[in-house]
Amino acid sequence: MAPLTLGYNDKHPFTQVPITDRSSVQELLRTLLDPLEPFFSPQKALVKCPGATAVRFDQRASEVEGFFRPLWGLACLLAGGGEYRLTEWWIRGISAGTDPESPEYWGFPRDNDQRMVEMCPFGFALAVAPDLWKGLSTKERANVENWLGNSINEKNMPNTNWLWFRVFANLGLKQNGAKYSEERLESDIKHLDTFYRGDGWSNDGPEGIHQMDYYSSSFAIHFLQLLYAKLAGESDPSRAKEFKHRAQIAALDLAHYYDVEGRAITFGRSLVYRFAMVSFWGAMAYADVDLPAPLTWGMVKGIVLRNLRWWQTKNDIWTSSGTLSLGFAYPSMYVRITENYNSPGSPYWSCLAFICLAVPEQHPFWTSKEEPISLQIPKVKAIRQPGHITSYLGGHCMLLSSGQACGYPMKATHAKYGCFAYSSAFGYSVPSGLFSLEQYALASQLGLSDDGGEYWKTRRLSEYAAIEERDGQPILVSVWKPFSDVKVKTLLVPPAEETPNWHLRVHHIQAGREVMTADGSFAILNVNSENGRYLDLYDASKCEGTSPKIIGNYDLNSPAGWDTGINGAFAAAPNRGAVGIKALEEGGRQAMLVNADPNTNLMDSRTTIPTLQHTIPQGHGVWYVSAVYARPAGDGVPKESYLDGWNKPPAIPAWLALEMAAA
Known part of the structure; x- marks a missing residue:
């Protein structure tokens, strides 16, 4: 042969x-x-x-x-x-x-x-x-x-x-x-x-x-x-x-x-x-x-x-x-x-x-004739042993995860085990280097930097991780320290039937030093359908693009590349769907797109990551409530529907509002 x-x-x-x-x-x-x-x-x-x-x-x-x-x-x-x-x-x-x-x-x-x-x-x-x-x-x-x-x-x-x-x-x-x-x-x-x-x-x-x-x-x-x-x-x-x-x-x-x-x-x-x-x-x-x-x-x-x-x-x-x-x-x-x-x-x-x-x-x-997964299987399920909450809602299988870690110093172990969410449609990303958000590619991760954004630390080991309940619903709770004097408590809330393309990530951060933060959504293909270049500003007639605009890796201060955290940032890509992130809390977080280094994502070699950024002064404590959007492409999913749920994020749950007020 x-x-x-x-x-x-x-x-x-x-x-x-x-x-x-x-x-x-x-x-x-x-x-x-x-x-x-x-x-x-x-x-x-x-x-x-x-x-x-x-x-x-x-x-x-x-x-x-x-x-x-x-x-x-x-x-x-x-x-x-x-x-x-x-x-x-x-x-x-x-x-x-x-x-x-x-x-x-x-x-x-x-x-x-x-x-x-x-x-x-x-x-x-x-x-x-x-x-x-x-x-x-x-x-x-x-x-x-x-x-x-x-x-x-x-x-x-x-x-x-x-x-x-x-x-x-x-x-x-x-x-x-x-x-x-x-x-x-x-x-x-x-x-x-x-x-x-x-x-x-x-x-x-x-x-x-x-x-x-x-x-x-x-x-x-x-x-x-x-x-x-x-x-x-x-x-x-x-x-x-x-x-x-x-x-x-x-x-x-x-x-x-x-x-x-x-x-x-x-x-x-x-x-x-x-x-x-x-x-x-x-x-x-x-x-x-x-x-x-x-x-x-x-x-x-x-x-x-x-x-x-x-x-x-x-x-x-x-x-x-x-x-x-x-x-x-x-x-x-x-x-x-x-x-x-x-x-x-x-x-x-x-x-x-x-x-x-x-x-x-x-x-x-x-x-037997091939069949889809039974409708009798729960749409959302807490799986105690691995520390996962899985979801069939929103057109993909997704899991929220807390507490897992590799027993030895594996490359990119924080990305392979420490991300907040993992998806069948949107693969996780790993760092290409150790300098800037573009290299760290913080998809589904919260990064913290104490040097102005050059080096970033994320969740790897948790001091505490467990599946808990709020109002009869499973959530994942973890406590972790990116720095010895910075403590983060993260609550992961799975999608609901009313908002199937959204899950919530809640972070209560107590900062003993000044830290910059970057909370990333899923990564998505950064290629447009017209000429194969990066995605342009969102074009409703094409049903693709980003908001705000993707700015070059070395021109991050351009006003066109930033929006408020409440408005958030999203990206809709041809044959991939849409991802995005919004801040539900009032505050100073800003939204932008991180142009991730090529070859950092498992699914696509060119990706962008909608991200919320902020700086916490030394000695301050803050609450972040990030609503993360994901609607993948698939059979029977028209591109015109990729952003159908984007303007209807979930509200802050009543139980969470009480916890935030009591903290």
Whole structure:
């Protein structure tokens, strides 16, 4: 097969597959695997995906990752009776990679080695695709036992979801009658169970860490619990039953993270794994879980297939060679969107989404007609364990968040976990640098600066975070300190039926020093439909533009670029919808548009952020009540309606007026 090269306006084969049934999803997977062909090493044990990006582990481990991550998809295809023309290459690669005498030997892992992560798809593949094991000689099988079993069982691992990777390394060997450690397998699962917090949710780590993102569901924990329940159900029935039960409970929460357009809420780290965000649902079918009412297999099928179709519209996610790029909706030019463990082969963890191909063709996942999410699911829901309040109102799935944080100093961790709101339609933004609002790109964040606006601090860690109630409605409350003598209490109020495109962010700030503040709405595409340049002043005839005017990055004092906080600032963009922010309190806040640095946002490379700014004198306390507007584009949403709710913001709730008066 000739190497794939994408030129000007070329479309990737992935985008051309009409997704209708199981066979079409099989073909979709093949369009992901085919472009890898030129990047296999001579003995097939390594895959060097395009891109010279360095990561925290060695280059050989990066190429091991490139080999194993696509195996998630291939193993699922084979487990479901499908075929792939290059399957033999993976068998040859396993033979060479585990052979200490081979020039392509993968190398014995050290403590906390990336190779351990890749042992998870290896173990799963051995368990579900027996031809991979049968294709090896007696000596080659012994090499696999030594590399996959002995090495990982002798080393230390991070106290996180990684422990599941060792479980699957041992499980894959066990399923084939090979040497493995039952003691390690049992002790790891027992320890992983200490991560369980209740309500179906597991934390990604021990006490003292609050991190429940897609690793708790689709990327690792729930996904692997369900695979374990399927593969070890007969030998470990009580655990299998418990893991299925947890998934049933969590499913009623996780259904709130996917919208009718097929988009998933962007939240947390590792979003380069893209369509793996829906793998939980395919794993539910694979493990034969009975769905809790009101969920149906038609709804579950719809979540998965709509998400894959949405990704088909993102033709910029590919390298010119047709492999998946590092980034989200386009290749990231700034490493803060990615993590320090994302090598060029890393995005192929996306292949977890193809667990649905291991589901038999006669399963109701495949035989059911696609359905939208049930109207019986609450429009607004407080989800206690992750500290989220989710909303289906306003044309997208949105969550308000407080209290989560990464357990180590991850790049842009304040943006990935500390934003006030996350949306399926409007991705979060990360900083491109450490100078000025343009570089910080404070979408859905409150920034504070004590040096006149050069450096900004936002919410990262909270001293207190909880879901509370006001007048019978859930709200999120957090207390945090950007500086030792500046204290912020933030209340997040979800949308209401009467004002579905608005949510409230309330900040009570006590400033022990003078600070500038900047409260940003969601970010939105900053490209006009006429000539591809930045958005102009709002034009009602085109239904696009901003108010007030976007001023150049270095001309921020122009009067045309500012309005009062009460009037607020908004931006309406072609095929994206509209976002904006207004101050509901009387005071001196001013509204403007921040022209964010390019490539800071997950969804669009050029964005603008409607923002409210103010300066608090030293020793003063203030209340901010920010009404944040978001109406995304979508099927059946005319552009003339993007700003329908803009002039009808919610009023300050009576309970909030009382709290403000009493403070």
